[in-house]
Amino acid sequence: xxxxxxxxxxxxxxxxxxxxxxxxxxxxxxxxxxxxxxxxxxxxxxxxxxxxxxxxxxxxxxxxxxxxxxxxxxxxxxxxxxxxxxxxxxxxxxxxxxxxxxxxxxxxxxxxxxxxxxxxxxxxxxxxxxxxxxxxxxxxxxxxxxxxxxxxxxxxxxxxxxxxxxxxxxxxxxxxxxxxxxxxxxxxxxxxxxxxxxxxxxxxxxxxxxxxxxxxxxxxxxxxxxxxxxxxxxxxxxxxxxxxxxxxxxxxxxxxxxxxxxxxxxxxxxxxxxxxxxxxxxxxxxxxxxxxxxxxxxxxxxxxxxxxxxxxxxxxxxxxxxxxxxxxxxxxxxxxxxxxxx
Amino acid sequence: xxxxxxxxxxxxxxxxxxxxxxxxxxxxxxxxxxxxxxxxxxxxxxxxxxxxxxxxxxxxxxxxxxxxxxxxxxxxxxxxxxxxxxxxxxxxxxxxxxxxxxxxxxxxxxxxxxxxxxxxxxxxxxxxxxxxxxxxxxxxxxxxxxxxxxxxxxxxxxxxxxxxxxxxxxxxxxxxxxxxxxxxxxxxxxxxxxxxxxxxxxxxxxxxxxxxxxxxxxxxxxxxxxxxxxxxxxxxxxxxxxxxxxxxxxxxxxxxxxxxxxxxxxxxxxxxxxxxxxxxxxxxxxxxxxxxxxxxxxxxxxxxxxxxxxxxxxxxxxxxxxxxxxxxxxxxxxxxxxxxxxxxxxxxxxxxxxxxxxxxxxxxxxxxxxxxxxxxxxxxxxxxxxxxxxxxxxxxxxxxxxxxxxxxxxxxx
Numbered sequence: 001x002x003x004x005x006x007x008x009x010x011x012x013x014x015x016x017x018x019x020x021x022x023x024x025x026x027x028x029x030x031x032x033x034x035x036x037x038x039x040x041x042x043x044x045x046x047x048x049x050x051x052x053x054x055x056x057x058x059x060x061x062x063x064x065x066x067x068x069x070x071x072x073x074x075x076x077x078x079x080x081x082x083x084x085x086x087x088x089x090x091x092x093x094x095x096x097x098x099x100x101x102x103x104x105x106x107x108x109x110x111x112x113x114x115x116x117x118x119x120x121x122x123x124x125x126x127x128x129x130x131x132x133x134x135x136x137x138x139x140x141x142x143x144x145x146x147x148x149x150x151x152x153x154x155x156x157x158x159x160x161x162x163x164x165x166x167x168x169x170x171x172x173x174x175x176x177x178x179x180x181x182x183x184x185x186x187x188x189x190x191x192x193x194x195x196x197x198x199x200x201x202x203x204x205x206x207x208x209x210x211x212x213x214x215x216x217x218x219x220x221x222x223x224x225x226x227x228x229x230x231x232x233x234x235x236x237x238x239x240x241x242x243x244x245x246x247x248x249x250x251x252x253x254x255x256x257x258x259x260x261x262x263x264x265x266x267x268x269x270x271x272x273x274x275x276x277x278x279x280x281x282x283x284x285x286x287x288x289x290x291x292x293x294x295x296x297x298x299x300x301x302x303x304x305x306x307x308x309x310x311x312x313x314x315x316x317x318x319x320x321x322x323x324x325x326x327x328x329x330x331x332x333x334x335x336x337x338x339x340x341x342x
Numbered sequence: 343x344x345x346x347x348x349x350x351x352x353x354x355x356x357x358x359x360x361x362x363x364x365x366x367x368x369x370x371x372x373x374x375x376x377x378x379x380x381x382x383x384x385x386x387x388x389x390x391x392x393x394x395x396x397x398x399x400x401x402x403x404x405x406x407x408x409x410x411x412x413x414x415x416x417x418x419x420x421x422x423x424x425x426x427x428x429x430x431x432x433x434x435x436x437x438x439x440x441x442x443x444x445x446x447x448x449x450x451x452x453x454x455x456x457x458x459x460x461x462x463x464x465x466x467x468x469x470x471x472x473x474x475x476x477x478x479x480x481x482x483x484x485x486x487x488x489x490x491x492x493x494x495x496x497x498x499x500x501x502x503x504x505x506x507x508x509x510x511x512x513x514x515x516x517x518x519x520x521x522x523x524x525x526x527x528x529x530x531x532x533x534x535x536x537x538x539x540x541x542x543x544x545x546x547x548x549x550x551x552x553x554x555x556x557x558x559x560x561x562x563x564x565x566x567x568x569x570x571x572x573x574x575x576x577x578x579x580x581x582x583x584x585x586x587x588x589x590x591x592x593x594x595x596x597x598x599x600x601x602x603x604x605x606x607x608x609x610x611x612x613x614x615x616x617x618x619x620x621x622x623x624x625x626x627x628x629x630x631x632x633x634x635x636x637x638x639x640x641x642x643x644x645x646x647x648x649x650x651x652x653x654x655x656x657x658x659x660x661x662x663x664x665x666x667x668x669x670x671x672x673x674x675x676x677x678x679x680x681x682x683x684x685x686x687x688x689x690x691x692x693x694x695x696x697x698x699x700x701x702x703x704x705x706x707x708x709x710x711x712x713x714x715x716x717x718x719x720x721x722x723x724x725x726x727x728x729x730x731x732x733x734x735x736x737x738x739x740x741x742x743x744x745x746x747x748x749x750x751x752x753x754x755x
Contacts, residue, residue: 041473042473043473045473104606108508116544120543123547127550127551130547130550130551131551132552132553135547135548136548137611139456139740140508141741142611142740145608148608149742152608153606154608156604157741158507158516160506161458161487161506162488163486169505171345172344173505173520180523182604197466201478201482204478204483205479229347230347231345231347233344234343235503237503239496239504240448329486330483331488331489332504
């Protein structure tokens with residue numbers, strides 16, 4: 001088996017569109033300034049929910065030219081922009097020319113909530129006139145479908161759903177595809193969009209969680225020049241180990257992370273002690289990147305944003321290794337370890 | 343399943359069998375009831391009474407009777423109340439499959455679903471519009487399919503990595519296909535795999551908004567006058583296991599899994615390529631993997647939704663795949679009997695293929711009055727006795743997710 005390497009990354013986050021915006025934001029070491037979503041209930045109450053939003057797109061070149069995206073909601077656009085950045089123009093051209101088979105794996109938790117919200121609202125008002133344009137875009141795999149259409153590639157395309165640790169399962173599946181030869185390269189994308197439905201939903205877990213949104217993409221390939229994927233252990237399911245601290249401990253032992261000062265840990269802490277307890281229990285003196293503390297909780301996208309931040313830290317030559325972990329809400333814990341390119 | 347580069351795989355490829363199967367549909371509860379129904383060529387549609395359909399063009403579906411709440415398990419009662427229709431049917435089908443296989447414990451689980459626990463999400467939405475907070479945390483939590491499946495696994499005594507695939511209407515077939523790969527390549531000894539979806543208002547209204555539902559409520563796949571599909575609900579699960587493991591523990595082998603193909607149709611978000619290009623890729627890939635020629639396939643359980651575009655594309659794909667032997671291909675769509683089970687369809691139809699392989703009969707494509715001229719194959723319009731050694735099942739979904747599975751009767755070839 002050849003080594004699996006990261007051939008490119010892309011990201012859209014409340015820090016902005018693109019990796020440079022994320023890097024610059026993380027370097028400032030600040031938390032994002034929330035906006036407030038406001039709505040009025042049928043009882044006349046006004047509900048205001050803080051949220052870390054992706055800023056409006058300033059440069060149209062960051063979004064691919066694709067007719068399908070005209071109808072897509074934010075989640076599809078975030079995914080496409082992150083994918084485009086991760087692929088880069090040369091690989092995109094190779095794929096479009098049929099020289100490279102690109103598999104696509106989309107990892108999500110929340111899915112296409114904007115259009116689901118709108119469409120179901122129309123159904124409740126009068127199903128006889130609910131929009132047929134909205135409904136197909138509510139389906140979980142609509143963003144993934146747009147990505148394959150974007151590069152005109154018929155190779156396998158899967159959408160997997162789960163909690164906030166799902167992206168590691170996507171990496172594992174990508175490794176499987178590459179090993180089997182189902183694809184020459186695999187794009188793992190984790191996009192999420194938020195609106196009042198999901199933003200308020202997070203508040204039921206803890207009001208201190210700042211809802212976020214965005215997308216992150218990593219391109220996996222064989223024997224490339226980028227950082228190497230060194231381990232993606234099986235996620236530890238809460239069906240097997242309901243205690244999150246013990247579940248993370250079990251995962252951690254398989255990650256073989258070394259606290260040597262040259263390894264960075266991109267953790268999944270959100271700033272709520274109860275929810276961060278598992279990761280806080282790991283004895284770690286080395287450097288950490290905690291993107292959720294700064295960018296908010298973007299559900300399925302957050303761990304992928306952590307992953308992109310870790311890859312970027314390795315590519316900057318600051319660290320030799322990186323571990324990335326996420327303690328999911330109701331499925332399990334997951335993680336991976338990366339090694340800097342030689 | 344883990345990616346750990348230094349760990350060698352057990353083998354490159356090895357025989358894969360099915361040692362347990364479970365099913366729950368509008369046709370009935372369990373393998374025997376369903377097999378009896380399909381063997382008799384029955385249909386199972388009724389008026390939907392789960393939500394208001396008075397303003398829809400269509401008011402019927404393959405609505406299933408709910409499985410009975412299990413008794414005698416500590417804590418299950420409360421858990422059962424938190425589950426939606428889809429999860430309850432998934433639980434019933436998974437329990438049947440595990441019971442038949444005689445196995446519990448640690449194993450990966452691959453599940454396909456399109457809507458997940460959508461009805462709970464709908465409840466959350468309606469309550470949120472009103473500003474109600476009471477009960478909302480529970481709705482948010484239990485709406486998430488991974489939460490439902492994780493609890494289902496725990497209640498069935500299963501632990502292990504959970505993979506939920508949501509490739510629209512191909513999800514169930516993808517789940518079984520991925521389980522097949524995991525076992526075939528030595529990444530797992532056995533995997534519980536299947537698919538499910540329960541009826542949900544939003545999905546029902548969605549297909550109605552697309553005018554994809556048959557106004558008569560009777561789907562007629564491959565009929566010249568077909569006018570749409572009927573939504574169904576249910577679940578199908580199988581225990582996918584290495585032959586070596588099944589033999590070692592003396593498990594009964596119900597059938598073999600021989601091939602799987604997956605590809606993406608990039609023609610349109612909801613419409614297939616008119617010539618069935620992606621379907622041809624998956625059928626060809628699956629037969630190659632199985633080491634078979636098209637003429638060796640004794641039965642095809644088609645995707646066959648009954649919509650004008652889908653059936654034409656699939657018929658073209660079958661004709662291109664089979665070539666000169668297309669007239670010998672025996673094909674039916676069991677969606678004509680129970681409707682389209684969306685994320686559950688591929689798994690349920692794989693279980694129906696197992697019924698055909700075990701019983702040596704072909705399920706029917708019922709309700710056809712005049713066969714569409716595009717049909718060049720032998721459309722099975724009545725259930726019939728037949729020698730069935732190999733069966734192929736197609737599943738295609740929104741977004742262009744295409745999948746083909748091939749099952750066999752005999753262990754040794």
